[in-house]
Amino acid sequence: MKKIKSRRKVREPRFCFKTLSEVDVLDDGYKWRKYGQKVVKNTQHPRSYYRCTQDNCRVKKRVERLAEDPRMVITTYEGRHAHSPSHDTEESQAASNAQLNSDFFW
DNA sequence: CGTATTTGACCTGCGC
DNA sequence: GCGCAGGTCAAATACG
Numbered sequence: 021m022k023k024i025k026s027r028r029k030v031r032e033p034r035f036c037f038k039t040l041s042e043v044d045v046l047d048d049g050y051k052w053r054k055y056g057q058k059v060v061k062n063t064q065h066p067r068s069y070y071r072c073t074q075d076n077c078r079v080k081k082r083v084e085r086l087a088e089d090p091r092m093v094i095t096t097y098e099g100r101h102a103h104s105p106s107h108d109t110e111e112s113q114a115a116s117n118a119q120l121n122s123d124f125f126w
Numbered sequence: 127c128g129t130a131t132t133t134g135a136c137c138t139g140c141g142c
Numbered sequence: 143g144c145g146c147a148g149g150t151c152a153a154a155t156a157c158g
Contacts, residue, residue: 069149
């Protein structure tokens with residue numbers, strides 16, 4: 021441990037999506053592995069940190085639950101996917117709920 | 127047996 | 143300069 025360069029000088033843009041779902045893990049076609057959980061002051065619920073476990077994908081996803089709406093969660097994607105999702109048959113009902121993102125227009 | 131998941135501890139950055 | 147908050151990583155355990 022001689023020279024520890026800063027974590028990441030380059031910050032990738034993060035995409036915030038408000039999704040109405042009762043589950044934290046929304047199967048959007050990618051596989052996510054939870055690597056941490058921390059509680060935020062602004063909310064009374066803990067925030068979950070997920071990371072893409074795909075081969076060519078190190079995208080990070082952060083799921084926060086709203087205190088005002090426990091049934092609604094904010095899914096923040098950090099980075100960009102480098103592979104194609106599993107858009108095969110149906111993306112579960114989660115994808116259907118994901119269409120409720122009318123506040124944000126990416 | 128392998129992978130995914132969980133909790134705790136540690137580190138870094140920013141604010142005052 | 144110090145304190146606080148947020149974020150990340152590691153090890154252990156459980157389940158398939």
